[in-house]
Amino acid sequence: MEFKVRAYRFNPETDEKPYYKEYAIEDYPGMTVLNALIKVKSELDGTLSFRRSCRSAICGSCAMKINGISKLACKTQVGPEIEKFGMINVEPLANMPVIRDLIVDQESFFDKIKEIKPYLLGQREDDAHNSFHPLKDGEKISQPVYYKSEFQNLTGNNDTPNCILCECCYSECGGVVGNPKYLGPAALAKLYRYSEDPRDNDKNGSRLVNGSKPDGMWDCVHCQSCEEFCPKGISPVKSIVKLHERTIKNSITFSAGSKHVVSIAKSIGETGRLDEIKVAFDSGGISGLINDLPMAFGAGLKGKIPPLRLKLIKDMEDIRLAYKELDLEEK
Amino acid sequence: MITYAYYPGCVAQESGKELDNATKFIAKKLGINLIPMPEASCCGGGVIDGFDKNLKLFINGRTLALAEKEGLDIMTICNTCTLTLSEVNEELINNPESMEKTNEYLAKIGLKYSGKVKVKHILYALRDDIGFDKLKEKAVKSLKGINIAPFYGCHILRPSTAVKFDDVENPRGFEELIKSLGGEPVSYARRTKCCGFQTILVNETTSTSLAGNAIYEAQEKNADVMVTPCPLCHLSMDTYQTVAAKSINKKLSLPILHLPQLIGIALGGDYAEMGFSRHNVSLRGIMAKVRQNEI
Numbered sequence: 001m002e003f004k005v006r007a008y009r010f011n012p013e014t015d016e017k018p019y020y021k022e023y024a025i026e027d028y029p030g031m032t033v034l035n036a037l038i039k040v041k042s043e044l045d046g047t048l049s050f051r052r053s054c055r056s057a058i059c060g061s062c063a064m065k066i067n068g069i070s071k072l073a074c075k076t077q078v079g080p081e082i083e084k085f086g087m088i089n090v091e092p093l094a095n096m097p098v099i100r101d102l103i104v105d106q107e108s109f110f111d112k113i114k115e116i117k118p119y120l121l122g123q124r125e126d127d128a129h130n131s132f133h134p135l136k137d138g139e140k141i142s143q144p145v146y147y148k149s150e151f152q153n154l155t156g157n158n159d160t161p162n163c164i165l166c167e168c169c170y171s172e173c174g175g176v177v178g179n180p181k182y183l184g185p186a187a188l189a190k191l192y193r194y195s196e197d198p199r200d201n202d203k204n205g206s207r208l209v210n211g212s213k214p215d216g217m218w219d220c221v222h223c224q225s226c227e228e229f230c231p232k233g234i235s236p237v238k239s240i241v242k243l244h245e246r247t248i249k250n251s252i253t254f255s256a257g258s259k260h261v262v263s264i265a266k267s268i269g270e271t272g273r274l275d276e277i278k279v280a281f282d283s284g285g286i287s288g289l290i291n292d293l294p295m296a297f298g299a300g301l302k303g304k305i306p307p308l309r310l311k312l313i314k315d316m317e318d319i320r321l322a323y324k325e326l327d328l329e330e331k
Numbered sequence: 332m333i334t335y336a337y338y339p340g341c342v343a344q345e346s347g348k349e350l351d352n353a354t355k356f357i358a359k360k361l362g363i364n365l366i367p368m369p370e371a372s373c374c375g376g377g378v379i380d381g382f383d384k385n386l387k388l389f390i391n392g393r394t395l396a397l398a399e400k401e402g403l404d405i406m407t408i409c410n411t412c413t414l415t416l417s418e419v420n421e422e423l424i425n426n427p428e429s430m431e432k433t434n435e436y437l438a439k440i441g442l443k444y445s446g447k448v449k450v451k452h453i454l455y456a457l458r459d460d461i462g463f464d465k466l467k468e469k470a471v472k473s474l475k476g477i478n479i480a481p482f483y484g485c486h487i488l489r490p491s492t493a494v495k496f497d498d499v500e501n502p503r504g505f506e507e508l509i510k511s512l513g514g515e516p517v518s519y520a521r522r523t524k525c526c527g528f529q530t531i532l533v534n535e536t537t538s539t540s541l542a543g544n545a546i547y548e549a550q551e552k553n554a555d556v557m558v559t560p561c562p563l564c565h566l567s568m569d570t571y572q573t574v575a576a577k578s579i580n581k582k583l584s585l586p587i588l589h590l591p592q593l594i595g596i597a598l599g600g601d602y603a604e605m606g607f608s609r610h611n612v613s614l615r616g617i618m619a620k621v622r623q624n625e626i
Contacts, residue, residue: 067500068500068520069500084498084500084501085501174485174524174525174527174541175530175537177524177525177540177541177544178527178530178534178536178537178538178540178541179534179536179537182537214534218530218533218534219530219533219534219537220529220530221525221527221528221529221530221537221538221541222377222378222485222529223485223489223524223525223529224414224485224486224489224490225485225489225525227489227490228488228489228490228491228499235490241378241380241381241384242384244378244380244381244382245380245381245382245383245384248381248382255533256532256533256534257530257533260378260532260533261378261379261381261382262382264373264375264376264378264379264382265375265379265382265383265386267373268372268373268375268379268390272372272373273341273344273345273372273373274341274342274345274373274376276341276342276345276346279532280532283532283533284532288532291535292535294573295570295571295573295574298570298573298611299346299570299611302608302609302610302611303608303609304346304347304570304609304611305346306345306346307345310345313369313370313371313372314369314370315370315440318370318393318440319372319390319393321436321439321440322386322389322390322393322436323386325389325436325439326383326385326386326389328382328383328386
């Protein structure tokens, strides 16, 4: 069956603006989008540019937008896409500048990965071990080495080490759309992975403190796109939420985001409900309230002001017991 | 008559009361029996697991158990409540350890949960249990000639491991509903993107620029009105619309309806019954169009 590939084209050296070019090709059973693009490049248009390497969904090179969603071209079959969308529309990943056609500049993404220090922190006490040296006969590596399953059991961190840095999550992330400086799902999932590693020697909690700064973990918009569209089945958003929990349990609560979550938990513990006014005040403080005053005033004129004092839910003692059972009363 | 345990969520009972009122209005017209849940607590606003993951299980496990005790499924009108209750339901059904731990707490308050409750957002409860045909049958006004931009938001679509109502890559439920009422669904890319509400009190510019981009795109596609299935999206899109316009430095003026209000006007609800005076962006233009569309 013949089908249409509609490809985003842009060469900044020759094109004033991006455009789309269509190619008609024949499919075959099991054909992937990457197969289709290779066919276009080798038989119809050698100038179409895209990254690719392993063809096995392990290198992450061929990530691109396929019919509007960030996917690995090598892992996406043509058949179901045609069935759903009638064609194959390919575009470069979002949230990164385009170098040419389907190739994006990955620098900002990798800068953010570097920013979270994706390696074990800490210095060994013994100076002799600080420089690399070949192991002598019978000498063992003194730092513990964990098998993957042991690591998973120790940390509950069962998916983030599988990340292939393909940038699908980063491309789909609502937080990065709204704030290009936001660290993004892949870097934050890595931050969580290292913060949970028993070999990491982060004595002063710097990972959680740095991750709580503006543009960090609290800028996640919880859109769930990173989990939904990760081609490796990883859930960065769940790692980010675990980072939130770990940060609050370690009393690192200087950020507006942590104050927001604590305030919601407190409100439910007191009334069973979410107290919109109190949560707004606790999260943004006086400056936040002043900033929102014109909007709040406008809403107030329309009668859209929540009650100042909330009625407790029926059987409120049930909720209090939940907090007591979980030892959360003082938090 | 179909009966649900009705879980409106906090915002629809506080700043977004017009949503609760419109839902009750259409339920009455369609013969849906909504049983209130005065004991139900807040779901945790989509962020409570960032405080304590077991607290999320306990308080939402309790809500599910309250519905199960009555032998009812839960109907929600908020995306985030839908996702939170659905996630907890999935966790309890699929993880015996979580179910046991939650039931130990529930036993102390005289409840038990076995996993029988289904959590249904009103959009999909109407599609699956009532049928959009019935809406068409009961409508007294047509939405003909009105370009309606459906804004799905995140939490009735993603993650599809927890909320399984529609095709996450190309959902159609909202468009089918609009068509059944005679309206013209507007197709635009950001219909399934995030409104940014979860960070509105944390990083307002990030948040409102997301809402602004979606409104702007719908406006550019000639939408007369945008409709949201979630009161949190509605706050971002309507209450914060002027802030959103500043964030993206564009002119925005698009009326935003709650989903039950859209159905409500087709079922004959008037300006006051739908609580339109509580909206930031005026709906008079839309109502004038609908008034001419007597069926």
